[in-house]
Amino acid sequence: MPETPSLARIDAELLNQLMEKVSEFGSTGDGGVDRPVLTDAHKAARDWFRAELTARGYSVLVDAIGNLFGRIDLAGPDAPLVMIGSHLDSQPKGGRFDGAYGVMAALAAVESFRKGTEAPRCNYVIADWMNEEGARFQPSLLGSSVFAGLVDLDWALARRDRDGKSVGEELVRTGYKGTDAAPTPDLYLEIHIEGDSKMETAGARIAPFLRHWGALKVRIEVTGEQNHTGPTPMEDRKDAVLGAAHIIAEVRRLADVAEDTLFTSVARVDISPNSPNIVPGKAILFCELRAPEQAMLDWSEASLRAALPDLAARARTTAEIVSVDRRPAGKFDPRLAMLTERVADDFGLPKMQLDTIGGHDAVAVNAILPALVIAVPSVGGVIHRNDEYTSPEDLAAGGDVLTDMVRRIDRAGGDLDLALGANA
Amino acid sequence: MPETPSLARIDAELLNQLMEKVSEFGSTGDGGVDRPVLTDAHKAARDWFRAELTARGYSVLVDAIGNLFGRIDLAGPDAPLVMIGSHLDSQPKGGRFDGAYGVMAALAAVESFRKGTEAPRCNYVIADWMNEEGARFQPSLLGSSVFAGLVDLDWALARRDRDGKSVGEELVRTGYKGTDAAPTPDLYLEIHIEGDSKMETAGARIAPFLRHWGALKVRIEVTGEQNHTGPTPMEDRKDAVLGAAHIIAEVRRLADVAEDTLFTSVARVDISPNSPNIVPGKAILFCELRAPEQAMLDWSEASLRAALPDLAARARTTAEIVSVDRRPAGKFDPRLAMLTERVADDFGLPKMQLDTIGGHDAVAVNAILPALVIAVPSVGGVIHRNDEYTSPEDLAAGGDVLTDMVRRIDRAGGDLDLALGANA
Structure with a gap:
């Protein structure tokens, strides 16, 4: 299928560079990373990402539960706010794509979109949620759950790891006990590796998650x-x-x-x-x-x-x-899922529909905002392991879909119904 | 039964003082001790005991696997050598009697005996074996097994705990990587709490272990x-x-x-x-x-x-x-067991015969020397736990038996057959 000329694409080289850099933090030397939340390796990754955001003109915000946000206002203070993100923490001896891809792709997508656009109609915020994995502190999705009001802040800060250290103490130690108010976006997008082999088996390269278990x-x-x-x-x-x-x-x-x-x-x-x-x-x-x-x-x-x-x-x-x-079990925003499939079709990317069984920050955020997780395949369905792998081509294809979704949502001024109707 | 006037008794006050002192090292505040081998608490207990030996005129020897010996020559360089001992390491969150009682009773017995004797015929060595428990480094009985030639020294030094630290490294760190040759005793005695409730159930206060499982x-x-x-x-x-x-x-x-x-x-x-x-x-x-x-x-x-x-x-x-x-399963020296029973009878202490299922350093030493473990009851059969408990009266009764066994063996010049025949 011929490519529609108006589609926005991600800067694949930038995405690659960001992925290579972020994979250094907590690298286990065998392709994996060991970067559990609020460890020194995690702090180093966040410190680097924070500097990267600042250097590119984003305002950095850290809220009371240690969520890290990079906000860039391209369309004035009253414009709709689109949030895109994921998490930089990993499982112990985990893989380098889970979470990190979503954060790197978010930044690369916004950077790619803004460079090709003269009059953006939305503002953007990149999110790095605190403790998605839940390996060191339970429960998982802790930062996004506080953000969504599902979990009490003080309770979250008091969670302790097996050595007795609390989230609050470790936030202070790593420099991420923030005082900024969290942004109030209008919708949330997250891109993530699949974590199962259904896409690989079906030959699909893009899949929106329709439901979360x-x-x-x-x-x-x-x-x-x-x-x-x-x-x-x-x-x-x-x-x-x-x-x-x-x-x-x-x-x-x-x-x-x-x-x-x-x-x-x-x-x-x-x-x-x-x-x-x-x-x-x-x-x-x-x-x-x-x-x-x-x-x-x-x-x-x-x-x-x-x-x-x-x-x-x-x-x-x-x-x-x-x-x-x-x-609880639930459904993601069907308009965002539909938009994903339409953009995939326009890029000629084979697509399918999936549920997510694992948790994602988007599951928490979905409680208060239209939200969606978009999946790209992971070789062999491997996740949470050093040999977790997604090819640069698949990373870029997912990044293209994300970037063009940003373009369509932006053109529609954040109105999802309009975004679905507005683009041929 | 009337007490035989010639029986030697332990200085119960000294034994009590030693038990109270040793229980301070690694105390968990609830009656137990947390003193795994080659931890700071274990080092502190050994440092104190070493000073106690020196102050009482014993020569301190530390061999290459970190066994600590206190030797006192009461009868000239060629006299038979009687070894008595046990271990100062404990299980994690263990009790204060397991091991420590055997070492304190050994010292108190030799001290009590020598003070009441004009012409001793044997020399004595108190043993504190390295890593009886096997909780931090496996296998257990490590120091006594090296002593008995059952385990290779270099292999033993290379055992690692779950943090990757080796026995050899931790011996150096705690100051117990010795260079002295181990003593070469003629027999070995050890007194220990039972670790089951068979004695309590039977009303026995002394029991030799006949077999080791x-x-x-x-x-x-x-x-x-x-x-x-x-x-x-x-x-x-x-x-x-x-x-x-x-x-x-x-x-x-x-x-x-x-x-x-x-x-x-x-x-x-x-x-x-x-x-x-x-x-x-x-x-x-x-x-x-x-x-x-x-x-x-x-x-x-x-x-x-x-x-x-x-x-x-x-x-x-x-x-x-x-x-x-x-x-391997095996038998302790039957003459030492018989002597224990005879002394118990003379003290009027109810006795029984037991097997030991748990390991003791005497099991390793028994491979090369006549050896025996003598048991005293433990309330409720509890062992390896903070509420492990033996009354001062039972500790002293065991100490009396040990001390009078020392007297009889000494009087027989270390000849066990003679010791069995020599005393009415």
């Missing part, structure tokens, strides 16, 4: 009794790890029963004292239940609650659900 | 694939923690099948990356199989090896046994 993050505490693994008679043992093992197997069984309508995991287990010759007295399980439908989430939670006492008792332990973080 | 310490590595817990389809997940859960349940099942002839545990699991929203790529299980008979150890190891592939495959993972530390 709901999730229950359930923390289960198993309590046994600390004792010597030698002399303590087997029948007297109250082994918290054994109790945990029965629960882990059951959590998986729930997903097997529900087939493709429920995803489950127990991916972190904190064992105390975790010494080879002490019967463990305590195990804390970080369990996730994810489903596209609330009814399935309810069923899985009820099933787990019903099963826990017997599972724990098989190891003479007790199990208690100590917290549940609930992320 | 064998143990296999098996390290199992489960390998899956690191991925996002959100989008990764359930059927594609290779979840190392789920594989671990199936193995943990099976390890317990082996003990249930074998009833009281096999004790098993998986007490430590190192999970990577242990992040709530990453399917874990790796889990290392620290598994123990303990039995009084070698045939049972062989059966349990063979059963586990046979079961591993299927258990791991249920989670689409693989499992590999990466190391096995083998501690």
Whole structure:
């Protein structure tokens, strides 16, 4: 399909340069990055990005939960405000595309668009959300959830990592305990690698996420009794790890029963004292239940609650659900999704429609604004791992779609209905 | 039963003072101590004990694996050498009696004996073995195993904790990388709290351990694939923690099948990356199989090896046994055990015979010397926990038995057959 001449494209060289630079921070030397939130590596990446924003004429804002914003007013103080972003934190030993691509593409898209435009009609803000990943501090999407009013600021600041350090303390330490008011945008766009292989399998290069799955993050505490693994008679043992093992197997069984309508995991287990010759007295399980439908989430939670006492008792332990973080299932803005597909068609890029099962900052922001995540493929569906990979061509194709969406939204003065109608 | 006037008794006040003092190092404030080997707390305890030995006229020796010895020659250079000891390291958040009692009682017994004796016929050495517990560095009994020639020195020095620090490095850091030759004693005695409630149940106050159970310490590595817990389809997940859960349940099942002839545990699991929203790529299980008979150890190891592939495959993972530390089952010196019982009778202390399932330094030393562990009761059988407790009366009763055993062995010039015959 021939390219429409009026389409705006991203400066692919700028995008590449930004991606290469940001990948240096926390680089593990094997293609991955180890840049958990508010670590020195994360601070270094943010410091660099902040300088990059300033050098390009953006005003830098940091709010009370440490979200970093770069705002550029191209159309006067009363113009609509378009926010584009993602996050610079990574999983421990994670990949270099997850999050960073969305932030780099946001900056490159706005830079590319403004250079080719004489009379912009919108203002723009690039967002780097604090703690999207939730690896070091739970829950994930913390900065965007405070932004969207879903989570209380003081509660968020008081979250602690496994060493007892709080978000608030680490924000101060890294220099990101800000005092600026967050911007109040009119819509939010985020571009991200897929994290599954559906696009690769289908040969698609662009996909809007139509729905976001709901999730229950359930923390289960198993309590046994600390004792010597030698002399303590087997029948007297109250082994918290054994109790945990029965629960882990059951959590998986729930997903097997529900087939493709429920995803489950127990991916972190904190064992105390975790010494080879002490019967463990305590195990804390970080369990996730994810489903596209609330009814399935309810069923899985009820099933787990019903099963826990017997599972724990098989190891003479007790199990208690100590917290549940609930992320409801929902839909992204359908106009933004439609616009994505139309632009993809105009670029001749194969497209498909997807749901997102993983969380994204756009899920939180979507609670208060029209929002969307646009996906590009990830080779083999790999995510959260050093060998996560998306080719420069796919990064640029996604960047092109984002940039032309910016152009159409800008031309429509931020009116999405108009944007859908305004462009041939 | 009336007390035999000639029995030697421990200075109970000295023993109490020593126990109170040593319990300060690494005190957790709730009765327990947190004094893992070669930590600052452990170094402080050793530094104090070393000064205490020196002040009392003992020569201090530290060998190449960091065993600390206090030697006092009471009977000339060619006299038999009696070694008594235990260890000052504790489990993380462990109790204050395990190990420390044996070292304090050793010093108090020799001090009490020598003050009441005009012409000692033996020399004495108090031993504080390096890394009995094996909580920070595996395997346990490391210093005594090097002493007994069961483990290579260089290999022992190269063991690393979970932060990557080696035994050798931490010996240097704490000032216990010695250059002295270890003493060459003729026999070895150790007194220890029981770690089970058999004595309490039976009303016994003294028990020699006749046998030591064998143990296999098996390290199992489960390998899956690191991925996002959100989008990764359930059927594609290779979840190392789920594989671990199936193995943990099976390890317990082996003990249930074998009833009281096999004790098993998986007490430590190192999970990577242990992040709530990453399917874990790796889990290392620290598994123990303990039995009084070698045939049972062989059966349990063979059963586990046979079961591993299927258990791991249920989670689409693989499992590999990466190391096995083998501690053979065996018997302590029966003459020392008989002497213990005879002395207990003379003190009118109710006695019984036990096996030890947990490891003790005497198990390693027993490979090359006549050796014995004497047990005193522990309330509720608690061990490796802050509320581990033995009353001052029971500590003193054990100390009395130890001291009078020293007297009888000394009077017999270190000849155990003679010691058994020589005293009415």
